[in-house]
Amino acid sequence: MKDMSEGYTTADGRRIGGVLMEMKNITLRFGGVEAIKDISFDIRDGEIRAIIGPNGAGKSSMLNVISGFYVPQEGEVWFKGYRRGPMKPYRVARLGIARTFQNIALFDGMSVLDNIMTGRLTLMKSGLLSQAIWWGAAQREETEHREKVEKIIDFLEIQPIRKTPVGRLPYGLKKRVELARALAAEPKLLLLDEPMAGMNVEEKEDMSRFILDVNDEFSTTIALIEHDMGVVMDLSDRVVVMDYGKKIGDGTPDEVRNNQEVIDAYLGVAHD
Numbered sequence: 001m002k003d004m005s006e007g008y009t010t011a012d013g014r015r016i017g018g019v020l021m022e023m024k025n026i027t028l029r030f031g032g033v034e035a036i037k038d039i040s041f042d043i044r045d046g047e048i049r050a051i052i053g054p055n056g057a058g059k060s061s062m063l064n065v066i067s068g069f070y071v072p073q074e075g076e077v078w079f080k081g082y083r084r085g086p087m088k089p090y091r092v093a094r095l096g097i098a099r100t101f102q103n104i105a106l107f108d109g110m111s112v113l114d115n116i117m118t119g120r121l122t123l124m125k126s127g128l129l130s131q132a133i134w135w136g137a138a139q140r141e142e143t144e145h146r147e148k149v150e151k152i153i154d155f156l157e158i159q160p161i162r163k164t165p166v167g168r169l170p171y172g173l174k175k176r177v178e179l180a181r182a183l184a185a186e187p188k189l190l191l192l193d194e195p196m197a198g199m200n201v202e203e204k205e206d207m208s209r210f211i212l213d214v215n216d217e218f219s220t221t222i223a224l225i226e227h228d229m230g231v232v233m234d235l236s237d238r239v240v241v242m243d244y245g246k247k248i249g250d251g252t253p254d255e256v257r258n259n260q261e262v263i264d265a266y267l268g269v270a271h272d
């Protein structure tokens with residue numbers, strides 16, 4: 001078990017804890033393509049951490065390594081002080097990692113409420129057999145899950161659409177329901193895959209506010225990848241910048257903004 005005691009205080013006075021997740025010398029290949037080249041960084045308890053970079057930089061690949069979907073050929077992933085080996089998605093979820101997807105992954109025919117309930121599946125203790133035998137206990141558990149879900153529905157201000165089938169909702173609200181479903185799993189680490197993609201300005205403002213509120217209210221650590229630089233710089237405590245699979249910057253938004261290599265990458269300056 002590693003020491004996770006150090007932390008830091010943000011410019012706006014929030015206390016960030018020790019290391020929650022550490023990526024050590026991660027290399028990921030797809031055949032001959034090196035999508036991630038020897039990258040190391042950490043995610044601290046309570047922070048909002050962004051991974052940015054031009055198209056094809058390797059951001060999605062990195063998010064998939066963090067979520068456990070891809071296992072890197074080289075390097076180590078540490079979570080909550082323990083080295084994480086390859087594991088099935090439900091085990092990653094049980095460890096406390098939940099995510100949203102770039103292309104919304106919800107059940108269109110099901111109501112908002114039922115979609116959010118699916119986020120609690122990994123937390124449910126009662127299987128079908130035990131439900132049949134211990135009907136009372138299973139009912140109590142169901143009530144508890146419903147209460148937690150109702151709290152999230154209130155928090156994300158989606159009460160008026162709780163019975164609406166997701167397929168009928170506008171895009172911005174679908175994204176919010178997806179956030180609600182991920183939150184229903186009570187994650188320690190929430191991964192957001194381009195949470196603002198395809199949104200108009202107003203929807204982006206709403207989503208930014210909800211991300212900040214989630215971090216504040218539930219102390220959820222958040223890692224996100226996002227194309228909208230303005231949003232990233234406003235939201236994040238620290239930013240990792242990737243380009244052609246390499247890490248070219250890592251620091252506060254101000255540090256990253258003034259990093260010449262980062263500026264060059266975004267302006268498309270040629271590589272050696």
Ligand SMILES: Nc1ncnc2c1ncn2[C@@H]1O[C@H](COP(=O)(O)OP(=O)(O)OP(=O)(O)O)[C@@H](O)[C@H]1O
Nearest residue numbers: 030033034035053054055056057058059060061062
């Ligand atoms: N499943 C895959 N099989 C083969 N190559 C892949 C796969 N996924 C990603 N790559 C390659 O790895 C590199 C990094 O891709 P990745 O999608 O991680 O970048 P990205 O920064 O998320 O890009 P974008 O912003 O365009 O989504 C690219 O060269 C891409 O073609």
